[in-house]
Amino acid sequence: MINFILILIGVVLNAIAQLLLKKGMVLVGKLSFDIQTIIGLLPSIIKNIYIWSGIGSYVISLLVWLIVLSRVQVSYAYPFLSLGYIIAAIIGYYYLGESLSVYKISGICVICLGVIILSRG
Template sequence: MNPISLFCILAGVALNATAQLLLKAGTNAVGHFDFTMSNIIPIGWRIATQPPIIGGLTCYVLSVVVWIVGLSRVDVSIAYPMLSLGYVVNAFAAWYLFGEVLSAQRLVGIGVILVGVFLVARS
């Protein structure tokens, strides 16, 4: 994989991970809610107008564009497993930004993901 192809794949992963973090920040701002017939429109509006959620959806759109460029250059059997790096990025970012727990079991899982991505990338 050449540097431009790697950049496209990693940029797609980074945009996708950023989208998830922004969506989480937006839902944190909205808070816990129950979907009922009486609140579906007010909650839907509140969700749709949260700047982090709008930013997250924008990142998703950009990630798809960058991902398509990456897929035009890299085999999907190599590119798709790279998306797993988003799990690693999000786990550490959620720990840092939102105070989520990184237990030993999660860290072992992250290690397994990293080994798997390394093996696929080297194939």
């Protein structure tokens, strides 16, 4: 049970990291492959609390994931990462105002079914 909880903590932290980074970049603006644009936006990126929080969440999720991988088979743990899609879609809808279409909801249901099947194997 503790391994399952650790997996969920890692997945949630990873999804939160993505959402924090997205929020940070919404505030910074669009980046391009133009070096001058990147250099111009670099101070905004460095000062952005959402970006730093996202990076911090990634680091913590990595540490949790290392613990997970030391305890369970990767073939068991890895499929749970797909739950991050669900978390990101739902929080993105409510927090970032992103769309949640019938296709996305259908995909989320398929992912849930797949994770349930894999977790029982």
